Amino acid sequence: MEKSINFYNVAECPVRNVLDKIGDKWSLLILLVLKENEVLRFNEIHKSIGDISQKMLSVTLKSLEADGFVHRKVYAEIPPKVEYTITPLGTSLLPHIDALAKWSKEHINTIMQNRAAYNNEL
């Protein structure tokens, strides 16, 4: 099976790789919460975000930990205590997200108006 060479291939493109990560539902939000608080326990993150399920928090934290965006420190205590912190790698990404956030805030009204106008013309 042959296919055209695609420089934007999901598996090989760095941008796609990062976009797939921060483009999911919770990763970016968790990073932001961790940046604001420096260190948080599992349930503290849970409460900070509010409407994330326990499963998705667990899954997303694992993914962020695997990539090195978040550090996980386990205390050998009963009951268990786990602290999460954002890593320098995670921190270094956020300014670029902020730039995107700034652009988004500046243009979201335009986008929404475009979308509404488009739907009216159907």
Place this chain on the structure above:
Amino acid sequence: MEKSINFYNVAECPVRNVLDKIGDKWSLLILLVLKENEVLRFNEIHKSIGDISQKMLSVTLKSLEADGFVHRKVYAEIPPKVEYTITPLGTSLLPHIDALAKWSKEHINTIMQNRAAYNNEL
């Protein structure tokens, strides 16, 4: 049903709104292709990308058009002729993606190594 107030709520957060758009599989790629070529017909985009299905190209173009990232010009001819161009709004977004791309290229190796190391420790 009550829930905590979430400033990063998908529906209301501008960043999420934009990330949801460019975080999908094809939108960003189409914008990049259109930026490089200025004007392209439907099938030209199709060939440029290669492994996108006709359906997804159609759906994604509609979505980009609705938000005002892409302009669609129809010629009343037989056979049909439709030209797509990136709008100023779309163009203004790309530098921020480029910044993200730059960061991604600089850190993708670290991320991949982290990911591999993490998986080995399982």
Place this chain on the structure above:
DNA sequence: CAGCATCCTCATCGATACTG
């Protein structure tokens, strides 16, 4: 407390066939 396991739903996406 900090999770994992299980089941389920729904949106996304691809393949295929058809059309003005």
Place this chain on the structure above:
DNA sequence: CAGTATCGATGAGGATGCTG
């Protein structure tokens, strides 16, 4: 040429219950 319509697979994500 530039799509639309339909079906089916896949996987993200949520709800619930259980555990060291």
